[in-house]
Structure formats: C-alpha cells, structure tokens
Amino acid sequence: MLTPALRPNRTSVAAKNAAKNRLPANILRILARASAFRTTLVRVNFAPGWYPDNADPRFVRWWDGSQWTPHVQPRQQQTDAHHAEVEMGGTGQDRVAQQVQRAGIQNPVSGGGGTLFTEPVLVVNQKAKLVEMSNSYVIYDQHARHIGTVEQVGQTGAAKALRAFTKLDSMLDVRLEIRDVHGRPLLRLVRPATVWKSKVMVERGDGMPIGEIIQENVFGKVRFAFVCNGMKVGGIYAENFRAWNFSLRDHTETEVARITKTWQGMAKAVFSTADNYVVQFHRQVPDPLLSMIVASGVTVDTVLSQNQG
Known part of the structure; x- marks a missing residue:
C-alpha cells in the first residue's frame, strides 16, 4: 500500500497526457526519440577521459565516468610529426x-x-x-x-x-x-x-x-x-x-x-x-x-x- 506521499497524482498525470495529445505528431516523435537518446546515454558507460568539448572545439573536457567536469585543456592539433624525428634546436x-x-x-x-x-x-x-x-x-x-x-x-x-x-x-x-x-x-x-x-x-x-x-x-x-x-x-x-x-x-x-x-x-x-x-x-x-x-x-x-x- 502506497503512502499518501508516494501515491501518484492522478490529476497531474491526466493533465500531462492531455497536453501531449494536443501536440502535433511530429513533435511527439521528436520527444520520444530524445527520451530514448537520454536512456541510451545513461546505459552507456563511457570510460573516464578527455573528449571534444561541444562548447568550444579548440578544447577537450574531462569526463569522469559519470559526468562532465569543469576541467578543460587545449585540443591537440593533428600533425604527422613522428617520435623518431630529432629536431636540431630551436626554429630560429x-x-x-x-x-x-x-x-x-x-x-x-x-x-x-x-x-x-x-x-x-x-x-x-x-x-x-x-x-x-x-x-x-x-x-x-x-x-x-x-x-x-x-x-x-x-x-x-x-x-x-x-x-x-x-x-x-x-x-x-x-x-x-x-x-x-x-x-x-x-x-x-x-x-x-x-x-x-x-x-x-x-x-x-x-x-x-x-x-x-x-x-x-x-x-x-x-x-x-x-x-x-x-x-x-x-x-x-x-x-x-x-x-x-x-x-x-x-x-x-x-x-x-x-x-x-x-x-x-x-x-x-x-x-x-x-x-x-x-x-x-x-x-x-x-x-x-x-x-x-x-x-x-x-x-x-x-x-x-x-x-x-
């Protein structure tokens, strides 16, 4: 038996369902896909690491395994330089x-x-x-x-x-x-x-x-x-x-x-x-x-x- 505090609010649920039924079909499909996407994100366990920062592509942001942190650093630029190359001092x-x-x-x-x-x-x-x-x-x-x-x-x-x-x-x-x-x-x-x-x-x-x-x-x-x-x-x-x-x-x-x-x-x-x-x-x-x-x-x-x- 649910206590009163945990008992669902039937009025609010009905109101939400009615509001959804008034939305166009294409909007409902978008909401459904967004909900599925959020569920997928929760299920996927990304390893902690540096990932591209959506706010600024010049940086990467640290993902701690469960959430994004405020720690960012410059994104390493692509280069063909090889570790076997030996530079001769500075560049002038x-x-x-x-x-x-x-x-x-x-x-x-x-x-x-x-x-x-x-x-x-x-x-x-x-x-x-x-x-x-x-x-x-x-x-x-x-x-x-x-x-x-x-x-x-x-x-x-x-x-x-x-x-x-x-x-x-x-x-x-x-x-x-x-x-x-x-x-x-x-x-x-x-x-x-x-x-x-x-x-x-x-x-x-x-x-x-x-x-x-x-x-x-x-x-x-x-x-x-x-x-x-x-x-x-x-x-x-x-x-x-x-x-x-x-x-x-x-x-x-x-x-x-x-x-x-x-x-x-x-x-x-x-x-x-x-x-x-x-x-x-x-x-x-x-x-x-x-x-x-x-x-x-x-x-x-x-x-x-x-x-x-």
Missing part, C-alpha cells in the same frame, strides 16, 4: 632580426595587426630535423613574435618511411595546414602527386576552395600562376635558376610582395634540408590574392626546394 626565433636584414629589410616596416593576413613581413622557418618524415614550420612577424605554424597532415606510414630513407616522397601527395597562433586552421594546401609540373590547391580552413598555384614551366626560371575561379590573379616568378628569391605579382604583372630565402646557419645547411624564407608585402592586397601569397610562403619550399634536394 632568436635569429629573426638577422633573417629580416638579410632579406634587405633594414628598418622595421610599419603596420601589422598581429596575424598572418595583416603583417607586412612574415618569417617562415622550417623546423630542422636530423631525421625528417614530415614538414613543420613556425611563422613569426618581423619582431620575432610567433603568429602561426604549418604542419603536414594525412601521411601514411609508407610515405613517412619514404621520406626518412629516400627522396621518392616528392612524388606523393603533400597536405599542409597553415594555422594561427591558437592552432586554428586558416588555410589548407594540397599538392597532388606529381613527376612533372606541380600544382597546389588552396582552400580556407573551413574547406572553402580559394584557388590553385600552378607551375607554368619546367626549364629556366620557374614560374607559378595564381588561378582563382578560372582566372589568373597573379603569380610567382623566380629571379634566378637556383630559386632563392621570388617576385610575387598581381594580374597586371606588378610586384606586390617578395619571397627571399635566408641563410639558415651552418648546422641546418649541413645536416638538414630545412629552409627559411622571408615574405615581404609592398602594400596591402585584397583576397584571394592575399591568401595565395600567404600560402606561397610555404608552398615555394614544398613544391620546389624539396624536389630539388
């Missing part, structure tokens, strides 16, 4: 000023908003590794402030082995992510496998296509065209056969930026294939040309210098 932050001067920039360039798309000077340093299986870069502004990174992603184990012991990886797909200082992807680059002319597809961090960087010649001073929506909006023009310096031009053949390869130091030169570049904008340029130029600071090394090595 202490030498950024020297690199800028070697690129012909004697005085600080005014302007800049602290991002990859607003700074007038970008210093792109490839991480030097004794054993290299993937491309990794750090990007600074002219004052040696860290403003971005680049990581190679999507490699298979076989591709890493080819990279470590041969040069045949130059004929495989290369995928790079250009990220801001918080690790958010800003641009994605894909260079399909090739044995002749290179082509790089550029898209935004959300996957929206921007354009292509297409190699126009094989012999002589190499040239690349920036093609967006079927139209050439600019290009990359090597100024010597060794492809150390590049002129970046708009659709009128006017130079709007430059890429200069800088001396990376004796240790890097002897024991690694890592390269350093300085990208200097002469003036502000609009998108999509801006994104193509930023992408070129890394692409030049990936599609040209790596193949030369």
